[in-house]
Each structure stands twice: as C-alpha cells, then as structure tokens.
Amino acid sequence: MASILFRLGRFSFRHKWWVISAWVAAMVLVVSLVSALQPQFSKDFELPGTDAGDAMSTMQEYFPAATEEQEQASTSVLVQAPDGLAKHTAEIDKLVAGLKELPDLKDAASIVNPLAAPAEAAAQVLSQDGKVGLIQVKQSTNIMDLKIDDKHAFVDILKEHRTGGLNVEATGSLMSVQEAGGAAEMLGFGVAFIVMIVFFGALVAAFIPLITGIFAVLITIMLLTLSTEFLNINESATGIVTMLGIAVSIDYALFIVSRYRSEVARGGSREDAVGRAVGTAGSAVVFAGLTVIIAVVALMVIGLPFVTQMGAGAGIAVALAVLAAITFIPALLGAFGRFAFTPKIPWIKHAEESExxxxxxxxxxxxxxxxxxxxxxxxxxxxxxxxxxxxxxELGMTMNSEDENKALSLLAEGFGKGINGPLLVTVRTADGDVSAAADKAVAHIKTLDDVANAKALAWMGNGSDPKNPNAGADTALISIIPNSGPSDQATHDLMEQIRDYKNEISAAGGEMHVGGMTAIMADMSEKLDKxxxxxxxxxxxxxxxxxxxxxxxxxxxxxxxxxxxxxxxxxxxxxxxxxxxxxxxxxxxxxxxxxxxxxxxxxxxxxxxxxxxxxxxxxxxxxxxxxxxxxxxxxxxxxxxxxxxxxxxxxxxxxxxxxxxxxxxxxxxxxxxxxxxxxxxxxxxxxxxxxxxxxxxxxxxxxxxxxxxxxxxxFDIEGGAVRNNGLENLPGDGTSLEKATAPA
CATH class of the missing domain: 1.20.1640.10 (Multidrug efflux transporter AcrB transmembrane domain)
Structure with a gap:
C-alpha cells in the first residue's frame, strides 16, 4: 500500500499540470452536463415497506387529485384577538384582500373572513369563543418549488395587517420555506481558512486544502444532480454531502500537507518528500476514508430511500476527498513548489514541526x-x-420551523392540536364495490377515542361521477382529525387502533392502510428504531x-x-x-x-x-x-x-x-x-x-x-517501505532526538 501511494504521490507531483488539468476538466465536464441537461431532483417522498407507504401508493394511484393537493402549497393563517374577532372585522377583511393578491391561488374566492363563513363551515374556521379564526390559503405551486421570496412576500402581508390588537400568524407550506444554503458552508470555509493559517503559519499552504475541498464537494454535488436523470433522488440527499464533504476534504488535505512539510524538513527532493508524505499519511487517509465510507453507505440497511441516497452521496464525497488528497494535493504542492509555505507569518509560534x-x-x-x-x-x-x-x-419527527410555533399554538387553542395532522385511511377492494368495507371502517373509527371529527366522519370514493364519487367506487379515502397533536402518544395509539382493525376489513373484502404525514413520521421513526x-x-x-x-x-x-x-x-x-x-x-x-x-x-x-x-x-x-x-x-x-x-x-x-x-x-x-x-x-x-x-x-x-x-x-500503514525513500546518509532512525528530549 505505502509503495503504491509513494509512486502515485511522486507521479502527481511530477506531472502536476496534467493532474491539475484532469481535476479542472472533471469539474468543467460535470458542471457543463448539469447546465445542459438541467436534471431535477425528485419531489416524491417514498416510504416502502411500511403501512403509511402503502397508503401513499394507494392514494397516488386511485386519488391522484388528493395526492396532488397534498403536494401543493397549503398555508394556514390564524387570526386572534383577546377581545373577540367580531371587533376586528375591518382589519380581517383587509388581510383577506391582501392574501388574495398572492400568486398561483387555486381558488381566491375560498379565502374569506372566518366571521363571514357559511354556517355549515363556521365550526371549522372559527373557534367556539370567537377569538381565533382560520383562513386557508391554497396555491397550485408544488411545495418543493416555493422560493424564499414567496415566503418574504407572504410574511410582509402578515406584518402589514398585524395591527389594532389583531394577532396574525401562519403555519404551513409558505412558512416552511428556508433560506437558500450557502451561508453556513461559507462560514465553515472561513473558519477553516483561519485555522489553517494558524496551523501552517503561511498563506499559500492554507489555501491548498480549501481548493481541494471545493473541487471534491462541488464535483460530488454535480454527480449527484446528474444521477437524477436516471434515478429517483430527493434533494435532501445533498445536505449531508455538503456538510461531511467539506469537513473530510479539508481534514485529509491538512494531514497530507502537514506530513509533506515534515518530510521536506528531513531532506531530499520535494518530489520524494511528496511521495513519502502520500505513502505514510496518505495510507492513513485511505483507511480513515474507508471507515467513513462504510459508516455512511451502511445507512442503506435502514431501508429508507432518502437515507440510502444521503449515505451513497456522502460515500462518494468521502471517496473523492481521499482521491483529491493523494493526487490533487501532490499536484498543487508541485505547482507551488518552494512557495508552498510562503509568505510566513512570523508571530505564529510552532507552525513548523521541530524535533x-x-x-x-x-x-x-x-x-x-x-x-x-x-x-x-x-x-x-x-x-x-x-x-x-x-x-x-424523547424522539419525534417535529419538522416545523421556529416561526410557525405561535401559529401552531393558536391553532391548538382554537381548533384542537390534531387539526394540522390528519390521519388518512385508505380502503380498497380488488373487485367490486368498496361500500361495505368502507362503511365498516368508518363505523369502527367513530367508536374510537381521540377522534375529533367523529360525528362528521365519512368516506370519499374514487367513482367516476364528480357529483357522487362514492357510487361505483372500489377505493375509499377517510380523513380523521385526532384530538391530540401529531407527535402525541394518543395520536400514535389511535393510529395503531385503526390498524388493528385490518383483519375485520379484510373479512369484508377490503384492504386498509393508514397514511398521512403523521403516520409517515411515526412509521419512519419505527423503521429507524428497528x-x-x-x-x-x-x-x-x-x-x-x-x-x-x-x-x-x-x-x-x-x-x-x-x-x-x-x-x-x-x-x-x-x-x-x-x-x-x-x-x-x-x-x-x-x-x-x-x-x-x-x-x-x-x-x-x-x-x-x-x-x-x-x-x-x-x-x-x-x-x-x-x-x-x-x-x-x-x-x-x-x-x-x-x-x-x-x-x-x-x-x-x-x-x-x-x-x-x-x-x-x-x-x-x-x-x-x-x-x-x-x-x-x-x-x-x-x-x-x-x-x-x-x-x-x-x-x-x-x-x-x-x-x-x-x-x-x-498493509504497511506506517509506510516503513517508503519512510526513507530519497534520503541519503540519514543519521539513525529518527528516534534519537525524541529519546533525548523525553523525560527521565
């Protein structure tokens, strides 16, 4: 191992411009391909091997409109006044008018003042004490396509109408949009650069690990993006790639460059010094990288596609970091030559190793x-x-942003904690009418504790008649609102009670699954635990x-x-x-x-x-x-x-x-x-x-x-076979000085 890496390091140093050109060409190629093909990350979320995943698949196939609606932006605006909303009708009307100016609204007419809602819908949008109201804003835009500018424009509307004692908050799609990445990465790079200046006591050497880190991470992200042309990959896979790729790329480069400086001080040519550095420290980098790759790629045992993708992407990032450390770093050291550790910063002590x-x-x-x-x-x-x-x-899957917490509190106060996390139950028969199985499921669910909408509970079919979709339907969808919150144990118990009724539904000729985001998060947690x-x-x-x-x-x-x-x-x-x-x-x-x-x-x-x-x-x-x-x-x-x-x-x-x-x-x-x-x-x-x-x-x-x-x-990780390559008349084995300075 050490001998092979010694030769690879010397080759990269000697043929520096070819190696550097190869890395630059690889970067240009993948960036050009991404620019030309414009591949897109998947907006789908899969959870195979779970009951919630089966419910999602059933909904996607037999209730495409409902599935599409779930994927489209839906934001809940909460209005609240301690003295009652009736005293703030004018302010709420102005808020409604402002919300109707939002782009891509599915039905602007449905955005109404809760005080003016029809009697049959009043309980769903106005709390019993009249102090909290709900305004639902639905857009035809896919949730994944929302931009931070959309959130800013929406938040500005809320701020503008938060006057006269009227409290206005929101939760949902628009509020979940986060700032584009980059700030954290740039800060990480900045701190890393300062640390490396202190470590090397020189400017040029501090830049070298940053260069390899940028190349390795960017190439990995581009390769991951390109793979979306052939594979169904979620954008969430890029997070760990960026975080881990930057860190290990800089660490591995730091280790190689540090060893190179030590080897230059021992004597011989710089070409041999690079070879010895890659043969010794490079061996450690290869095996260190291998352990990280095993750790992240093994995430596939969980069986969740997005986690597997994260692990695979991180594995590629680490592999490229290792490759950059043993090829790109030697080439850059060759390009900078004797200027690699200049200009020196004199007030930094112990920047160079001493025996x-x-x-x-x-x-x-x-x-x-x-x-x-x-x-x-x-x-x-x-x-x-x-x-x-x-x-x-305690473990949970609460994914709400901090600026949604006030709205969630108002939502729970006015309409119960479970309104924002319904359970979606699907019932399907392979042949014939689903009515018997669906009616039986609804009747049973009405008897369970923690069902907030038990009185109004009904099923919706996939029949061809829009006015009567239950007629001739072979699949039913039931929306259940729990009394408790999405992450509460009571909601989890309700979900399991519904699932425990599967055998009875099977006896009626149906197949039942429980889905919805609450069930998805619960099943995901269980899968992770196992x-x-x-x-x-x-x-x-x-x-x-x-x-x-x-x-x-x-x-x-x-x-x-x-x-x-x-x-x-x-x-x-x-x-x-x-x-x-x-x-x-x-x-x-x-x-x-x-x-x-x-x-x-x-x-x-x-x-x-x-x-x-x-x-x-x-x-x-x-x-x-x-x-x-x-x-x-x-x-x-x-x-x-x-x-x-x-x-x-x-x-x-x-x-x-x-x-x-x-x-x-x-x-x-x-x-x-x-x-x-x-x-x-x-x-x-x-x-x-x-x-x-x-x-x-x-x-x-x-x-x-x-x-x-x-x-x-x-594997000769210590590099014994190359330890003294290129060195002549070396006095002893390098241990005498340490022995001389060791304490008695």
Missing amino acids: TDVTNGVRFGRAVTSKPLPFIIAGLVILIAAAIPMSKM ALVPYLIVVVGLAFLIMIAVFRSLWVPLIGTIGFIFSVLAAFGATVAIFQEGWFGLIDNTMPLLSFLPIFLIGVVFGLAMDYQVFMLTRVREEYIHGMTAKEAIIAGYRHGARVVSSAAVIMISVFAAFMLAPDTTSKMLGFAMAIAVFFDAIIIRMTVVPAVIALLGDRAWGLPKWLDKLVVD
Whole structure:
C-alpha cells in the first residue's frame, strides 16, 4: 500500500499540470452536463415497506387529485384577538384582500373572513369563543418549488395587517420555506481558512486544502444532480454531502500537507518528500476514508430511500476527498513548489514541526504518559456527566420551523392540536364495490377515542361521477382529525387502533392502510428504531476489522470503539439538555430529538472518530515499530500529531457548528449534535483517554496473537517501505532526538 501511494504521490507531483488539468476538466465536464441537461431532483417522498407507504401508493394511484393537493402549497393563517374577532372585522377583511393578491391561488374566492363563513363551515374556521379564526390559503405551486421570496412576500402581508390588537400568524407550506444554503458552508470555509493559517503559519499552504475541498464537494454535488436523470433522488440527499464533504476534504488535505512539510524538513527532493508524505499519511487517509465510507453507505440497511441516497452521496464525497488528497494535493504542492509555505507569518509560534522544541502538545503528551490514570478518570467523568440528561431523551419527527410555533399554538387553542395532522385511511377492494368495507371502517373509527371529527366522519370514493364519487367506487379515502397533536402518544395509539382493525376489513373484502404525514413520521421513526442494532453491528463490525488491519492490534481498536460509545452518549446527553430540556436558554422552543438523529449521528461520528484514531495513532505505531518505547512513541505522536488532529477537529467542529445559524431548530440540532460529538470524541477520547489507556498497557497494546497475525494482511500503514525513500546518509532512525528530549 505505502509503495503504491509513494509512486502515485511522486507521479502527481511530477506531472502536476496534467493532474491539475484532469481535476479542472472533471469539474468543467460535470458542471457543463448539469447546465445542459438541467436534471431535477425528485419531489416524491417514498416510504416502502411500511403501512403509511402503502397508503401513499394507494392514494397516488386511485386519488391522484388528493395526492396532488397534498403536494401543493397549503398555508394556514390564524387570526386572534383577546377581545373577540367580531371587533376586528375591518382589519380581517383587509388581510383577506391582501392574501388574495398572492400568486398561483387555486381558488381566491375560498379565502374569506372566518366571521363571514357559511354556517355549515363556521365550526371549522372559527373557534367556539370567537377569538381565533382560520383562513386557508391554497396555491397550485408544488411545495418543493416555493422560493424564499414567496415566503418574504407572504410574511410582509402578515406584518402589514398585524395591527389594532389583531394577532396574525401562519403555519404551513409558505412558512416552511428556508433560506437558500450557502451561508453556513461559507462560514465553515472561513473558519477553516483561519485555522489553517494558524496551523501552517503561511498563506499559500492554507489555501491548498480549501481548493481541494471545493473541487471534491462541488464535483460530488454535480454527480449527484446528474444521477437524477436516471434515478429517483430527493434533494435532501445533498445536505449531508455538503456538510461531511467539506469537513473530510479539508481534514485529509491538512494531514497530507502537514506530513509533506515534515518530510521536506528531513531532506531530499520535494518530489520524494511528496511521495513519502502520500505513502505514510496518505495510507492513513485511505483507511480513515474507508471507515467513513462504510459508516455512511451502511445507512442503506435502514431501508429508507432518502437515507440510502444521503449515505451513497456522502460515500462518494468521502471517496473523492481521499482521491483529491493523494493526487490533487501532490499536484498543487508541485505547482507551488518552494512557495508552498510562503509568505510566513512570523508571530505564529510552532507552525513548523521541530524535533527539539517542547511544544504544548509534547508537554501534554508527557503529562498523559507519566500519570495516565487521572486523565482517564477525568475524561470519562466529563463524558458521563454530559451523558446524564440522555435518560430523559424523547424522539419525534417535529419538522416545523421556529416561526410557525405561535401559529401552531393558536391553532391548538382554537381548533384542537390534531387539526394540522390528519390521519388518512385508505380502503380498497380488488373487485367490486368498496361500500361495505368502507362503511365498516368508518363505523369502527367513530367508536374510537381521540377522534375529533367523529360525528362528521365519512368516506370519499374514487367513482367516476364528480357529483357522487362514492357510487361505483372500489377505493375509499377517510380523513380523521385526532384530538391530540401529531407527535402525541394518543395520536400514535389511535393510529395503531385503526390498524388493528385490518383483519375485520379484510373479512369484508377490503384492504386498509393508514397514511398521512403523521403516520409517515411515526412509521419512519419505527423503521429507524428497528434498524439501529443491525446498523451498529455492520458499521462497528466492519470498522473493527479494518482497525485490526491498520494497527495490527486488538487492544487499540477495542479501546477506540469503547471510547466512541462514551463520546456519542455524551453528545446525546448534551443535545437533550439544550434542545429538549432547554438548558441555558439557548433554544426558545424546545422539542424532542429528531428520530433519525441517533442513527445519523452514530454513523457519521463513528466514521470521523476512526479518522482521528487513525491520524493520531498511526504515527504512534510508526515510531514504536521503528525503535521507540511505547511511551516515547506516544509523546512522538503528540509532537507530530497533536497540532494537526486538534486543528482538524476545530475545522470539523466549525463546519458543523455553522449550521446552528440556520433559522430552523432541525438544522441547529443537527449542527450542534455533530459539533459537540466531534469535540467530545476528538479532544477528550482520541487526544486524551485513548493515549492514556495505551500508555497504561505499554507494549501489550501493540501486537496480535500469533495465529491472528498470520491471517491479517500487512498493509504497511506506517509506510516503513517508503519512510526513507530519497534520503541519503540519514543519521539513525529518527528516534534519537525524541529519546533525548523525553523525560527521565
């Protein structure tokens, strides 16, 4: 492995302009193809293998108009006045007139003052106490096609008529539109650039990782976009690609460029220095990238198409990041030549590695190796304390934006919590009339608790006569409004009670399914819960085997895996404390953790954790097998790896934390959870606890049982075969200086 990467690095350095041209050509090609073909991401949301998914399929086939209506923009405007709406008729009329100016309205005449609604519809748009009214705005625009300008124009109308004591709020499609992405990514890039300036102490070197990061991420996004020409891919798949692609691209580039600078200082030609850097650090990058790819691609075991797409896209992003690190980086270093680490910034200390300077990393390494037990105890105590709030963790799928919360409160106050999350029940017969089965389903549902519209409950058929669609229908649709909210347990219980009646409907010749967004979210959560254990087995199992091959040790992978468990539990606890329990007042509107957060966080952070494990400990093993004692090797690992790992962690944390600036709580939660997980794992586990435990184990940490040693292929991750390529008359094996400066 090391020899192959050594030759690849030298080739890329020597043929720099060809390699750079190839990357530029690839970028131009994919951008041109996207521009020419104009592929579009899917607007469909699939949930195969679930009851809600079957209901969706039935609706799409037999109630296309109802399905289309669900996909089109629908926004609820709530008006409220403590002294009663009757005293604000004029203000509400002006609001209605303003709403009728919105574009692409399906039926402007249906937008009316709740006070003027027909008697038969009054209960649906006016609360019993007359203080809350509902105005429904429906547009022919697909929800996915709404733009932020549409939301701004709508919000301006609300603000204009929020006068005279009339409270005007809204929830639904227009309010769910979010600002276009880019701000968080740019902030992440900006912080990364500053960190790299501090790390390298030079401007040019700081630009190189950014260049490769931009190329790798943009090419991945373009490839994902192109694939929509042949595959049904949802736009949600791009989120993790951007977030993870930026982070790992910069981290891997940072690792290679840092090692290159060290190799240049050792002597020989720059071409050989690049070869040695790619042969040593590049080997670590390849295997670190492989663990991340396994972690994200294994998300397919969940069985949700959009999650599988996210994982596949992220896997491609990581693969391109690795490829860029071992080809594009050497080519760029060749292009910049001796100017790669210029102009130097003189006031930045320890920007260049030294075998004699006692840096903070060396001091910390000596402290950890001299008294490892206190560091182990302190690190684990911090993580256990952070994990305590996890005992209160609740999971849900609330996806409302923060600026909808006031409207949701008014909606619940005036019309009940369930009006915004109906359950949609489909009943179908393969042949003949659905009436008997549909009537039986309606009669049963009316007897259940928590049904708000029990008295008015009826079914709608798919018959050909628009005036009487129930005649000759073979499929029925029943809309049920619960008394409780979409994420309440009572609503979930109601859904299960309806599903428990399936056998009776089958006896009547029908097939029944329960759908709607509430059911979709519930089924998705259940599917995620069931997939968690198989996912952990696949990811941890495969990564553990890879780590055995990387470190040729059983203890090091085991310690790393157990450490990850501590760090991820602490991340869950901290996220629960902030977003669910509202600690420190950082979040105004608390909410349960998103159902997909645990499996998503475990997958991504496990891959990243193994990154830092590889980055830190491959250098330790490299020095150990070349003659240092176990403790000397750990100190050498801190000397060469502490700065690069901590800088990489700061970059990763910054990229993720930047997403906390998003207006919606969902993005904030994801950004915070990822950032705090990386902090716990990189700084406390990889930089403190793991080296301390290895120091306690000493020589026992490095080695395999004889029978297993014969089975494990030696990939030469440490680069022993290329360690001194291109160097002549090298004094010793590079360990003497560390030995000389090690504490007695």
